[in-house]
Amino acid sequence: MTGETLKLKVAALADIAPGLRHVRLVAADGGKLPPAAAGAHVQLALAGAARTYRNAYSLVSRPGARDAWEIIVRRVPTSRGGSAYIHECLQVGEVLEAGWPGNLFAPVRTARRQLMIAGGIGITPFLSYLAEFAFSGVEHALHVCCRESEQQVFDPWLAGRPGVSWYWDADGHRLDIPALLAAQPAGTHLYLCGPAAMNEEVLAAAAAAGWPDTHVHCEHFGSALSGGEAFRAFLARSGVEVEVGEDESLLDAIERAGVNAPCLCRGGACGVCATPLLEGEAEHRDHFLSAEERAAGLLIMPCVSRARAGRLVLDL
Amino acid sequence: MMHSDIKSRPVYQPLVPDLAGGRHLLVVEGETLAAGRLEELAGVFAPVQARLHTWLAGAAAPLGGLGKLWQLESAADVVDALACASRGYGVGDRLYVQGTEPFLWSVATAAAVIGFGEKQVQLYHAGSLRRRVWCTHCHGMTEGVTTSIVACGGCGRHLLVRDHFSRRLGAFMGVMVDAEAPGEIPAIEEVFA
Ligand code: FES
Numbered sequence: 001m002t003g004e005t006l007k008l009k010v011a012a013l014a015d016i017a018p019g020l021r022h023v024r025l026v027a028a029d030g031g032k033l034p035p036a037a038a039g040a041h042v043q044l045a046l047a048g049a050a051r052t053y054r055n056a057y058s059l060v061s062r063p064g065a066r067d068a069w070e071i072i073v074r075r076v077p078t079s080r081g082g083s084a085y086i087h088e089c090l091q092v093g094e095v096l097e098a099g100w101p102g103n104l105f106a107p108v109r110t111a112r113r114q115l116m117i118a119g120g121i122g123i124t125p126f127l128s129y130l131a132e133f134a135f136s137g138v139e140h141a142l143h144v145c146c147r148e149s150e151q152q153v154f155d156p157w158l159a160g161r162p163g164v165s166w167y168w169d170a171d172g173h174r175l176d177i178p179a180l181l182a183a184q185p186a187g188t189h190l191y192l193c194g195p196a197a198m199n200e201e202v203l204a205a206a207a208a209a210g211w212p213d214t215h216v217h218c219e220h221f222g223s224a225l226s227g228g229e230a231f232r233a234f235l236a237r238s239g240v241e242v243e244v245g246e247d248e249s250l251l252d253a254i255e256r257a258g259v260n261a262p263c264l265c266r267g268g269a270c271g272v273c274a275t276p277l278l279e280g281e282a283e284h285r286d287h288f289l290s291a292e293e294r295a296a297g298l299l300i301m302p303c304v305s306r307a308r309a310g311r312l313v314l315d316l
Numbered sequence: 317m318m319h320s321d322i323k324s325r326p327v328y329q330p331l332v333p334d335l336a337g338g339r340h341l342l343v344v345e346g347e348t349l350a351a352g353r354l355e356e357l358a359g360v361f362a363p364v365q366a367r368l369h370t371w372l373a374g375a376a377a378p379l380g381g382l383g384k385l386w387q388l389e390s391a392a393d394v395v396d397a398l399a400c401a402s403r404g405y406g407v408g409d410r411l412y413v414q415g416t417e418p419f420l421w422s423v424a425t426a427a428a429v430i431g432f433g434e435k436q437v438q439l440y441h442a443g444s445l446r447r448r449v450w451c452t453h454c455h456g457m458t459e460g461v462t463t464s465i466v467a468c469g470g471c472g473r474h475l476l477v478r479d480h481f482s483r484r485l486g487a488f489m490g491v492m493v494d495a496e497a498p499g500e501i502p503a504i505e506e507v508f509a
Contacts, residue, residue: 112431182338186405187431210337210408212435 006034006098008044011068013092017153019075020121021087024068028095032066036101038132039125042069043099043266046090048081051256055082056266058124058219059101060157062131069101074121104269105191105219107132112187114140117175117202119194120150125219126193127157134161143167145175145198177202181209193219218287219269228283231307235259235316236278250302250312259316261302268304275300279313282306322479328420328441331357333364337410337436340368342382343394343423345415346375348443357414358382371397373419391419395426405430414440418448418459421486445508449477450487457487462508465493465501474501477508 007028014022025042027033036042040063041056057071076083105125107114114133116126123144133140141163144151148168158164167175181190181202190211192202199218206216233250234241235257244253251273254261264272268286277300284294286301293299300314333340342361344354358381361368368383373394377385388394411432413423420439427437449458449466456470461477468475468490475490482489494500 182406182408184407185431186407186409186436187433188407190407207336210334210406210410212407212433214433214435215407 005045006100008033008069008096008098010090010092010094010096013090016072017150019087020153021073021075023071023073023086023090025071025096025098026068033069034100035064035066036069037103038063038107038128039105040101040103040128041105041125041265042071042101043264044082045097046082046085048085051081051252053082053085053252054099054255054263054266056102058105058128060124060127063128072121072124099264102264102270104265104267105193105217107191108189108217109136111138111189113185113189114138115180115184115188115190116140116142117177117180117190117192117194117198118142118144118146119192119198120146122193122195122198122219123154124193126191127154129191130158130161130164141165143175143180145194148173177205178209181205181211189215189217191217191219219267228306231311233280233307233312233314235314237316244306249304250300250306254302254316261316263303266303268301271301273301273303275302276315277312278315280311281308282312283308320479322481324481324483325479326417326439326481326483328439331360331412331414331438331440333361333368333412334410334438335363336408337364338367338406338408340364340383340410340412341405342368342370342412343373343414344370344375345373345391345419345443348415348419349375350442353442354379354382373415391415391422394423398423398426398430401430405432407431407433407436409436411437412440413438414442416443416446417441418446418486421448421483425484425486447477447508448485448487449475449490450482450485451475451490453492457485458490461488462506463504464507465504466490 008025009028011026012024016022036059041058043054043056046053059069060072061070073083073086075087107129118126126142143165145167151166167173190206192199230246231244233244238259240257240259242253242257244250251261251263262272264270268288271288277298282300283306285304288301289299365383370382370385371388371394373388373390411427413420424437424439447461449461451468451470453473454471456468458466458469464477466475466477473492474494476493478489480489
């Protein structure tokens with residue numbers, strides 16, 4: 001396959017749990033897919049009712065697999081039309097446009113021990129991690145916080161792998177995060193992927209336990225971050241004014257207006273969407289800009305960040 | 317001599333306890349202790365004294381205030397002790413080292429082997445400027461070099477001691493000084509005393 005984008009055909013669809021759909025994708029031309037390493041994601045273009053959504057999903061297939069890619073998509077009740085499309089409209093045999101696989105969440109291969117904490121569907125990037133760690137032999141442990149009923153859902157990908165522990169919200173079954181983080185030997189790297197509240201709790205516990213930030217790696221769900229109060233943005237170069245709705249991101253609104261904006265992760269991590277901010281004050285929600293850059297107020301990441309108040313003017 | 321335009325030349329900072337750390341290990345090369353320095357370190361590390369271990373290599377400690385104190389003979393003993401402690405240190409712990417450059421990097425590389433990340437380690441250079449020199453020709457190491465040119469302990473070639481530094485080896489690069497004109501060796505100066 002060559003070209004700017006990839007054409008992927010839906011080879012199989014399966015509802016593996018209420019609100020969780022497994023999608024198997026192959027190259028539409030019958031050839032091989034480009035290889036993707038542990039932690040990689042793919043961005044799919046999904047036609048919604050009003051516009052096309054571009055959502056990034058972690059690949060849960062074996063790292064390096066070239067025959068098929070697999071993703072697991074959770075139905076997001078309110079925001080983002082992409083997951084609704086996958087759950088309600090997507091058909092086997094349908095061809096989707098996709099970006100080349102990216103990887104903003106690759107494991108650190110010099111780590112002496114790999115510690116993973118997942119919240120719910122945040123387990124998806126770790127399914128490929130586990131396959132890699134089983135192969136490389138590095139010491140590792142995965143702690144999953146989920147609904148009690150969801151434990152078996154991921155069994156097909158866990159294949160009886162050791163080192164996986166389950167937690168749910170009931171006495172005697174909750175994960176003691178501070179105790180877990182305090183007990184880790186030097187050379188451990190921590191990866192976490194889950195809802196914002198869990199991520200924040202773990203990040204705070206890691207900082208309190210003295211973890212250097214070089215050893216803590218966090219994957220945020222882009223969609224959970226993008227909503228907020230509605231506001232307006234003026235795209236100075238295009239001369240277009242856009243309304244940003246409560247449950248869409250600034251990037252979504254820009255795309256809806258037909259203006260081309262660069263993006264990759266759509267989760268505030270990669271930095272590709274950085275856009276000069278000419279007027280207005282941003283509410284920064286990304287993980288890319290440094291504290292100094294935020295304070296300077298010259299850039300905004302439209303995939304997750306919004307207006308603090310009033311109207312923004314972008315150099316776009 | 318501590319400043320150089322060569323980018324690989326390490327820059328050292330005074331040791332300051334990182335209060336975010338869990339346990340703190342301070343490793344000091346005894347010969348680099350100027351008068352009063354131990355007292356000074358005890359003062360600086362007072363906030364973390366309850367969680368402090370101090371390893372003194374090749375010196376006796378006449379005072380308290382340095383947490384749990386342990387005396388070792390040499391850098392080699394420190395390296396061995398760290399290797400034995402590989403399961404004892406956590407990802408929240410911190411390491412501070414004072415010494416000559418060969419000492420600093422022997423300890424730093426041993427710590428890296430047991431999983432200490434760069435942000436967990438502080439290095440402070442004190443004492444002699446002597447260097448460990450790595451020969452680019454035979455890959456041999458020559459220890460305790462104080463002169464601008466040194467005969468390689470491995471192959472005997474006369475090496476010009478450069479400022480280029482390898483963190484992995486903890487050594488400066490030495491290149492044959494008379495490769496173009498055999499036998500023409502510039503004046504040898506004592507520059508890393
Ligand atoms: S698209 Fe990656 S930071 Fe915005």
